Amino acid sequence: MKYKSKRRLLVRLMGICFSIEEQQKKKQNLPQRQQSASKSNSPVVNGTPSSQNISDKHESSGMKSSCSTPVLAPKDVNDLRQNPGYNNVDIFTYEEMRLATKFFRPDFILGEGGFGVVYKGIIDENVRPGYKTTYVAIKELNHGGYQGDREWLAEVNYLGQLSHPNLVKLIGYCCEDEHRILVYEYMESGSLERHLLRRVGCTLTWSKRMKIALDAAKGLAILHDAERPIIYRDFKTSNILLDKNFNAKLSDFGLAKDGPMGDQTHVSTRVMGTYGYAAPEYVMTGHLTARSDVYGFGVVLLEMLLGRRAVDKSRPSREHNLVEWARPLLNNNKKLLRILDPRLEGQYSARTAMKVAHLAYQCLSQNPKGRPLMSQVVELLETVQTRESNEEEAMLQSGGNAVTLYEVPKHSPHNSREKKRDQTRFDGNEQGEARRRNKHGNGRSKSEPPNDIDLYDPHNSPTKLEGDKNSASARS
Numbered sequence: 001m002k003y004k005s006k007r008r009l010l011v012r013l014m015g016i017c018f019s020i021e022e023q024q025k026k027k028q029n030l031p032q033r034q035q036s037a038s039k040s041n042s043p044v045v046n047g048t049p050s051s052q053n054i055s056d057k058h059e060s061s062g063m064k065s066s067c068s069t070p071v072l073a074p075k076d077v078n079d080l081r082q083n084p085g086y087n088n089v090d091i092f093t094y095e096e097m098r099l100a101t102k103f104f105r106p107d108f109i110l111g112e113g114g115f116g117v118v119y120k121g122i123i124d125e126n127v128r129p130g131y132k133t134t135y136v137a138i139k140e141l142n143h144g145g146y147q148g149d150r151e152w153l154a155e156v157n158y159l160g161q162l163s164h165p166n167l168v169k170l171i172g173y174c175c176e177d178e179h180r181i182l183v184y185e186y187m188e189s190g191s192l193e194r195h196l197l198r199r200v201g202c203t204l205t206w207s208k209r210m211k212i213a214l215d216a217a218k219g220l221a222i223l224h225d226a227e228r229p230i231i232y233r234d235f236k237t238s239n240i241l242l243d244k245n246f247n248a249k250l251s252d253f254g255l256a257k258d259g260p261m262g263d264q265t266h267v268s269t270r271v272m273g274t275y276g277y278a279a280p281e282y283v284m285t286g287h288l289t290a291r292s293d294v295y296g297f298g299v300v301l302l303e304m305l306l307g308r309r310a311v312d313k314s315r316p317s318r319e320h321n322l323v324e325w326a327r328p329l330l331n332n333n334k335k336l337l338r339i340l341d342p343r344l345e346g347q348y349s350a351r352t353a354m355k356v357a358h359l360a361y362q363c364l365s366q367n368p369k370g371r372p373l374m375s376q377v378v379e380l381l382e383t384v385q386t387r388e389s390n391e392e393e394a395m396l397q398s399g400g401n402a403v404t405l406y407e408v409p410k411h412s413p414h415n416s417r418e419k420k421r422d423q424t425r426f427d428g429n430e431q432g433e434a435r436r437r438n439k440h441g442n443g444r445s446k447s448e449p450p451n452d453i454d455l456y457d458p459h460n461s462p463t464k465l466e467g468d469k470n471s472a473s474a475r476s
Helices: 002-041 056-060 077-082 094-100 149-159 192-196 206-224 280-285 290-306 322-329 333-339 350-363 374-397 413-424 430-439
Strands: 109-113 116-123 134-141 170-174 181-185 240-242 248-250 272-274 454-456
Touching: 077 149, 094 116, 094 134, 094 170, 094 181, 149 170, 149 181, 192 206, 192 240, 192 290, 206 240, 206 248, 206 290, 206 374, 280 290, 290 322, 290 350, 290 374, 322 333, 333 350, 350 374
Parallel strands: 272 454
Antiparallel strands: 109 116, 116 134, 134 181, 170 181, 240 248
């Protein structure tokens, strides 16, 4: 009996020892398994976008995106200082920034806004030994400006991981002491706003405008098609930058936000953005979706078609808001050709202009579900570009006289039938939306924001903005 009891006790002790050893082995192997799982699944970590996030459809059409291995997104600036995390982004000292801008010389200023000042800079061996000479744009945040640490950090987190031909490249940053500086690739031609609305000098041609629209659409599409969608939230002409060849890239990700996942239909958030570009349902409810960006794209496309600002209070009162005034005219072919930018006359075919105008009409639908996906916008603009290339080639081969690029429709039975055929191609939301417009009350305008949101109005002084001073997006 004593022998059996001793044997049982020995077996029990051995079992305890083995279980302890197994638990220690499991703990040692756990980090390895987690690391391998993160590499294979490429999850979204702390709300940051994954590198394995682009559909085969976009890759086959040349729309590729890449980013470094997903890292934990810093939650604040102190966290960023301790865990920089982004191998493709350089960290600069404030002294290096002073040298790159020749001590922030006034004649190096590219632009200025509520966020601070953007300088042209040169980073070379004089700034950092061994550094290849690189022209950059250096944005120094104003300590009392509208863009705070949260928006600054959002740009570092998103652009630190995303890489795409239609997204501006973040070269580096500086967060030394109280300084907040972002270093971007230098875009020689400036913003779309600068070229589109200039009154003197060369204007953007029709073909350039369509190319810029396509580039910007690709930039938004790549964000929306990420494994976790990214909503840009501040799409406007001043945030579309152009390089020396007029290739367009999206800049300024300070207001970007992770989109809904799984069964979520939207993200509820404080209303922020720019008056005239924000989607009406987002302004009224704070419900943010990728279709909110589609509306902003429609506003910019309308600006490119008409050569007008989204909000222009120097015009007659009924034309202050471009969307409210122009959208009802986009389905009337005759009226459309009369309101298009007169500087573009002779550069486009009527059929192509009506097709692009109808796209803008759909993007500006009051019903978010009536707006196309950005991937669909890309497909349509690619067909427009292909058709224009074929028309130009045909014109060159015929000696320049056989193709009429622009012709005002004449009043004839033939043209009436042609017009009816064109109108039948429009999708079916127009009549319903017209009825909704007629039922709208005589009170506040549909696009006029409530008083308790933080939309930046570029035509009012910053002191007139409501709400938190760090929440609005004021850009040059």
